[in-house]
Amino acid sequence: xxxxxxxIVQATLIFTIALITVPxxxxxxxxxxxxxxxxxxxxxxxxxxxxxxxxxGRLADRYRGRRMFVVGLTVFGVASVxxxxxxxxxxxxxxxxxxxxxxAMTAPAAIAVLRTLFPQPxxxxxxxxxxxxxxxxxxxxxxxxxxxxxxxxxWRWMFAVPxxxxxxxxxxxxxxxxxxxxxxxxxxxxxxxxxxxxxTLGISLGSYGLIASGDHPWTAAIVAGPLAIGLALLIVFALxxxxxxxxxxPPGFMAExxxxxxxxxxxxxxxxxxxxxxxxxxxxxxxxxxxxxxxAAAFLPFAVALIAASRAAVPLVxxxxxxxxxxxxxxxxxxxxxxxxxxxxETAYVTGILPGLLLLAAGGALTFxxxxxxxxxxxxxxxxxxxxxxxxxxxELGPTxxxxxxMSVAAIRTDVVAGYASAFGAAAxxxxxxxxxxxxxxxxxxxxxxxxxxxVHAS
Numbered sequence: 001x002x003x004x005x006x007x008i009v010q011a012t013l014i015f016t017i018a019l020i021t022v023p024x025x026x027x028x029x030x031x032x033x034x035x036x037x038x039x040x041x042x043x044x045x046x047x048x049x050x051x052x053x054x055x056x057g058r059l060a061d062r063y064r065g066r067r068m069f070v071v072g073l074t075v076f077g078v079a080s081v082x083x084x085x086x087x088x089x090x091x092x093x094x095x096x097x098x099x100x101x102x103x104a105m106t107a108p109a110a111i112a113v114l115r116t117l118f119p120q121p122x123x124x125x126x127x128x129x130x131x132x133x134x135x136x137x138x139x140x141x142x143x144x145x146x147x148x149x150x151x152x153x154x155w156r157w158m159f160a161v162p163x164x165x166x167x168x169x170x171x172x173x174x175x176x177x178x179x180x181x182x183x184x185x186x187x188x189x190x191x192x193x194x195x196x197x198x199x200t201l202g203i204s205l206g207s208y209g210l211i212a213s214g215d216h217p218w219t220a221a222i223v224a225g226p227l228a229i230g231l232a233l234l235i236v237f238a239l240x241x242x243x244x245x246x247x248x249x250p251p252g253f254m255a256e257x258x259x260x261x262x263x264x265x266x267x268x269x270x271x272x273x274x275x276x277x278x279x280x281x282x283x284x285x286x287x288x289x290x291x292x293x294x295x296a297a298a299f300l301p302f303a304v305a306l307i308a309a310s311r312a313a314v315p316l317v318x319x320x321x322x323x324x325x326x327x328x329x330x331x332x333x334x335x336x337x338x339x340x341x342x343x344x345x346e347t348a349y350v351t352g353i354l355p356g357l358l359l360l361a362a363g364g365a366l367t368f369x370x371x372x373x374x375x376x377x378x379x380x381x382x383x384x385x386x387x388x389x390x391x392x393x394x395x396e397l398g399p400t401x402x403x404x405x406x407m408s409v410a411a412i413r414t415d416v417v418a419g420y421a422s423a424f425g426a427a428a429x430x431x432x433x434x435x436x437x438x439x440x441x442x443x444x445x446x447x448x449x450x451x452x453x454x455x456v457h458a459s
Contacts, residue, residue: 002117002176003127005169006110009073010131011138012165013103014395016080017046018142018277019162020096023155023292031089036215041089043211044096045103050396051204052104055196057389058248059105061189061382065112066177068385070170072105077166084159099162111388115381116178125373129317132266132372133310133365135395136273140303144296152293189382195248198237206230207397210404218408253383254390257444258323258453262374265326267394268434269367271402272333275427276302276340276360278403279410279420280353287345287417298349305358309365316366317373323442323453326370327435333363334431340424345417356424374453402427 020027024038031037060068079098086092114131118124149158209226216223241247254260277299284290284298317325336359347353372391379387409426410419442453 014138015142048100060385076102108388132368202233265371270398274399305361313369329366336360
């Protein structure tokens, strides 16, 4: 039961990113919004969520996971109610932003609590294998639900899901979730405010620039300016972290070969899922003239395949190891993306689109599950919030960075559908290269001197 509560909350945090996508035209009509305003609504949740995850992880490590889980979920729930009742565009954007702040505190804290629930490495690894599938499923369910609710009732009802989940989780948190233990004087981290500000601004500004590239050329001030400033801030962040005594992100934390492989897999699996959701939504509605409800229904097999593959991934990780499952998932997903390269204006859904969707779902679920285990293997309890923050950051940046770069590839082609095919082809190639790189990385010795990404301690 405690795991179920945490998993539903995690899925809801990801669900909330996607729930606003399909009804944007109706929101624009109600508030008389421009395309720039719609971009702001899209970015309002994701920017603080991705930007504050590292600091959210630090708060969880310092003040206990359950405490920050409750605080973050309270902020998230209250903002969800206010967003549903928003009387204006400004209030809606503000509440989406506050939702993102609450989500950034909640997600890393949930990982810290999860480690307290499963202190043994084998049990924790099994839990994380399930956790990876839950995360990607949240995004797909959010997309499908937004299409259904947009067709049947007001877009405001979409916020009922995060509101109810937050309320139920808060009511059960004290009874079901362990409080955990604070680190000792030597392991309880400081807050590193300089690092927190630099990381948050750098990730947020860089992400905004990438999001804006969807509607503007890369040389436009709204794209190049935030990107340049964000990159500069992240470089300064990396330099500062080498100087401070208690860094927000310790140098070398992400460089451990198996952890890097897990984060790379998490990033790419999220990018691939985001690409397919975005491109096929545009293709089915704009090129094929499908309704939002029909478009949502087209992704139901994708969701079913995700659920089935996620369930299968847990025993596969136990039998073959997280590294092999991650590599296998990347290759299966690459085949799925390669099948979608054949998309044309009159491609049949069942024979031309569905096979690629199903393979991508299966490969993505395997990759998410294996990567979640690799990202948290051999992380001590006092850094579990950090691990959760880094893992969720990779998952959030995947769609943002991936869509910006892959849709730039698509823009090279004058025909829009041919551009979509090019984006799928480029993504498939990246997946294959990543799988080959992972094969090399997982056989490199870790800091402990071991190869093969095996857990070596429980603390």
